[in-house]
Structure formats: C-alpha cells, structure tokens
Amino acid sequence: MNNFTFQNPVKIIFGKGSIAELPNNMYKGEKIMLTYGGGSIKKNGVYDQVKKALEGFTIIEFGGIEPNPDFDTLMKAVKICREEGVGFLLAVGGGSVIDGTKLIAAAVDFKGDPWDILAKGADFEEALPLASVLTMPATGSEMNCNAVISRRATKEKFAFGSPKVYPVFSILDPEVVYSIPKRQKANGLADSFIHVFEQYLTDDIDTPVQDRWAEGVFKTIIETAPKVLVDNPPYNACANYMWAATCALNFFICPGVNQDWSTHMIGHELTALCGLDHGVTLSIVLPGTMRVMRKEKKAKLLMFAKNVWGITSGSDDEIIDKVIDTTEKFLQSLGIKTRLSDYNIGQDIVDEIYNRFKTRGVELGEHGIVTPEKAKAILEDRL
C-alpha cells in the first residue's frame, strides 16, 4: 500500500424527504446564490422543495449552467457574486451544476484570470463555502473536491481539485431519481461505473480492502442498473444507485492505491471536440483502455473478471478477452453505443486528440504509462 493522506469532511444528509433538512444546515445571515441548470428542477418539484425550505433566506438565483459547464457562463455568476457580496453557494443539480459551482467558489476571490485555475493548476487562497442538493447521481461531485469545466470558445475541457471546494454538506434524496430521463440515468450509471475503474484497474499493490470496496461498488451498479432504468424504479434501487455513485468517487476506495484516469482524460477530449455526453465518451474509451493496456493491467483484469463477473475458466488471455467483452456488453445494456463510428467519429478526431496530447506532453494513467501513442491506439481500437 502506498502512503496516503485522507480527509473528506463533507456532511451527507441522505434519504427520503431530506431536502427539508436544508435550513438546519445552511449558514445563517449570508447572502446565498442558488445555482442550477437548464430548469429540470422546476419540472420535477425539487426547485419548489428547495425554495420552501429556504423561506426567510436571502437568495440570488443563477440558472442556466450547462451540462459540461461552460467557463464563460460561470464567469457571469462570479461577477454577480462579487457585485452582490454573496457569501454562500447552494448548487441544486447534478455533477455539472456542482462542478460549475466549485469553480465559482474558487474564482470569486481569485486575483488573476480564473482560467489559470484550470489550464495552469493555479492555486487559490480561499473559496466561498458551497453545498449541494443532488438531483442526478453520477459524478460523485457532491462528496469530493474535484470539478471538470469546459470552454466551448476554445473546445477545451479541464479538471481541477482542491480541499477548499469540498461541499460543506450535500443533500441526497433518492426520490429525485424517479423523474430522471433514461438516457441520463444510463450516463450516470456508466460514469460512476468507470470512476471505479480509474481507481481499480491499475497495478495490484496488495490493497485488499480498497480492491474489495471497489468491487462492491461495481457489483452494486451492475445489479442495480436494470432496476433503475425502468419507469418508476423502486425506492431501494434509487437509493442504492445514488449511494453507489457517491461511493464511486468520494475517495473511500482509493487511499493508498495507484490511479489511472486516462479513460477520463481521453473522454474529455471527445466531449470537447465532438460534444458527446461524458458517460458516452467513457463507455466508448474504456474497452480500448482495457484491451491496449492489457499487459500492464493483467493482474487487475483477472481480479476484476473473477471477483466481479465470476469469469475464471480459460487461459489468462481468454479470461481477459471475455471480461472486456462482458464489460462492453454491460455498457451497451444501459442503452449506450460504444464505438466511435456509432457517432460518425473517425480517424481525423483520433489524430487531433493525439496531436493535442503530444503538444501538451501529456502522459496519462498510473505511472504515466498511457503515452500519446497508447491513447491513439486506444482510440483506434474504438473506431
């Protein structure tokens, strides 16, 4: 096991009716910015529940944060925060709204160009406190300190992370899942599934608690997916999906292990260049990562095959072929197409991504083993 430091201070308020707990957890006396997305919260009743819970608080609304939140949109919110003296941010939405709100929090008191936080990893001295009401289980943003931000103007998508942008609290009411469209649930399931991969499918350095916890989240997502993807899913399925998605990226499964994240970084480029949904990009890239990096990840691929899918018969190579195929079929069972050609994406985009990585000198994956050449091979496997 590697040495590690772990601290996750987020307070989780989980369960049926938990939005009513909002006022007991809010900072009193601060001007609050309520951030949200395209307005689905006004259709599914969450907006009304939040507004009712926050009666008596001073609230400025900022809606319209896009999926893959746009830097320029978020800078408008930063301007309002500065002008109005906002002291607390409440994100009501999915990962995009929460991620976007983290950037707002970091940028309000930042002296330079906030884009540097993303493009140059610039440090920021303080951030506004933020909290969330989660409406879409997927990214784990409600219980971590990471965010991914897009800039449509330059077709770029970058991540940043800092303990300063952990939500103070997050409210997780599984009943929000009832009204999520099937396509978004599929994306959320794929996203959380592949978050676990990034922290598991590396080298085996003898970390049995972490590995088994990762496998526990894998298995829960696999068995919960068909229960959640129907109309009117049962409450328990929604609750297990929601908690699994949070546990997929709240750092509980990764202390002391090596991590990959190359599938995500390659996927981010597909979103930036072609506008594909995040969960879709991951579902396209993952089988390629598994195949191209099969030697380096052999021990974990065999562990995954045995402990998650019960695949044990055949030679090591046959088992690995089988588990890559099984994993891709699982992603397809969510209703996601897993080939670049399904989205009319061809070699030109592959070359563009290769050139971007080459120019930036990017080396991805555990120990930098996913070179630009490997990333190209991964994408070519998915044509």
Next chain:
Amino acid sequence: MNNFTFQNPVKIIFGKGSIAELPNNMYKGEKIMLTYGGGSIKKNGVYDQVKKALEGFTIIEFGGIEPNPDFDTLMKAVKICREEGVGFLLAVGGGSVIDGTKLIAAAVDFKGDPWDILAKGADFEEALPLASVLTMPATGSEMNCNAVISRRATKEKFAFGSPKVYPVFSILDPEVVYSIPKRQKANGLADSFIHVFEQYLTDDIDTPVQDRWAEGVFKTIIETAPKVLVDNPPYNACANYMWAATCALNFFICPGVNQDWSTHMIGHELTALCGLDHGVTLSIVLPGTMRVMRKEKKAKLLMFAKNVWGITSGSDDEIIDKVIDTTEKFLQSLGIKTRLSDYNIGQDIVDEIYNRFKTRGVELGEHGIVTPEKAKAILEDRL
C-alpha cells in the same frame, strides 16, 4: 436503506515514516498534553519519534492510562489540564489511550460530574481538540467519535460518543505493528472483526454497498491474520491489518443500515466483572449471539456464509451451523479461547449480568431484540 446523516472529518496520515508529519499537523501555540499508556511506546521507539517530531512544542506528559481506561485515572489528567491550561491533547497509543483522551477532552470544560457523560449520556458543550498517533490497530478509535471507559471502583464499563471528540488527525504508521505482542495482535484482529459483525449481522434491508464493504473488511482480516500473527510480519500485512481495523469502525460501512452491538455490550460486562481482555470477551460472546439469534439474523448469516466463507451447500440450518462453527474456529486460530469455562467463569456471572441488564431495563441489538433473557441465553450457550 434507512435515512442517514454521515460526516467523518478525521484526517488520516497513513504510512511508513508518517510520525514525522506530526509537527505539520499540530495546532501551533497551544500547550499540549501527551497521553499514553503503560510505557510500551518507550520500548518500541514511538515515544522517541514523537518527542523528536514535537521539538519546540510545550508538552505536558500524562502516562499510565490503563487498558480499559479507568475513569479515576482520567480525572487526574483532567485536573492537570485545567490547572495548566492545556489546549490540545495528543494521544499516543491504542484504543484505550485514545478513548481515555476523548473523555479527558470532553470533561475538561464540563460543569457537572463527568461520570454523567458516561452513565447518563449527559451532553457537553465543547471538547478540547485531540489527535492521535496509533500504536495498536483494533478499536477504530483513531477515526471515530466513540469511547469506552471503565470504572474499577464500581466494576462498570460504559460507552459515549459525540462528533465533538473526533480526532482532528490520526497518524497511522503500520511499522508500529512489528513490535506488538502476539496476544495483543490477536485481540486487535478479533476486536475489529467483531466490529464489522455489529454493523452487518442484523436484518437484510437491501444495502449492497454497505454489506459488500463489510464483507471486504471481514475477508481482509481473515486472510491477513495469519500473516500478521508471526514474528516480523511483512509491511504490507501490517498496513492491510491497520487499514482494515480502521475501516471496521470509521462508519464507512454502516450508513443507512441497522446495527446490533449486543455482543459488545455483553462483552463489556465480562470485562467489568472479570477483567477479561476486550477482544477475548467478544470472541466468547459472538458465537452465542449467532446461535441464539439465528432466526432473526437468518438472511445475513446465510449472506455471510456465502460471501465471506464460500459456504453454500446444505440446508439453511446446516449452513448456519457450519458458519458459526467456522467463525468460532477462526477466532480460536488467533490463539483466543472462546468459552467462559476456559476462564473459570460460571453461571453466577451469567446471572449477575442478567440481573444488571434487567435492573437497567436494557434491550440490546437491532430493534432491541436482544432482551436480558436473550443475553442470558447467549452467555449460557458459552459456558
């Protein structure tokens, strides 16, 4: 899944050489009380490492905290804290030292009789900040907000818990395991193993992430135990044992599930009345809890048999008999004797414990199903 609130703010600094991180994490400018136990830290080098790391800090030492820390001993530390204006407590030791330090933290500014915190569950407004350097993986106290305190004068042992006594940080260097005597390692393994039971062996309310995480800790303890119990255990085994013991009681496996804790409460009485080691009392009681409560815990006993031990053949009753036997044999494999008669404890002590529970009106276990009569039956099963 039940509704739940979860928040665990403890910072964990884990790994080889991590004691050197102490000064970077200490509150500056406060007078520090360094608490420890019977002096084993002076033999194994931890004391020297801590003192070296804290050069330049103002330190008052308070040694001599017993295994099963005694209330009267701890009150002496409270008196010194008040007189000297101590502002920060650093526990260097195992669960007993950390638990005792939590009571010191809670008692220093408490207006009434601090025993009320234990015997009457009295609330306390504030606690001194505390941190720990763990020298003995077992209780999980380094990453939770609970403590168990004994009072030898009245042969009583009670628990208390409050978010106010979470350690600010805990340093976990697995190298401390090298010098722990075998009997203490056995107790620690049994203790952490049975912590998982208390949060798992209840009713099955469809919580797959939590159940699988519990099973992951079970399996890690089972396979790590023989590696750790030798002289000069390998570093990885020490690290996995240490992290498993922390994860057995840091609340990561129990959000939204029902909990039992009857084995602990019955075990506490055996320690209070007969002076048995904590891990020993749990190892004695657990097979009785499994047998006497087999109907109520049937679903989870079968899940445990299948997922942890791979026992699936036979009728349900045969499987349950087999898994109780297997579990008791595992505890015996640690070198722990698991019958009351092994310790010359007979029916009179069983009757005394029954009378104590009856007088206090205690109903233990999930939903209070372990009545004083059931507790008596559990103990009689272990004669």
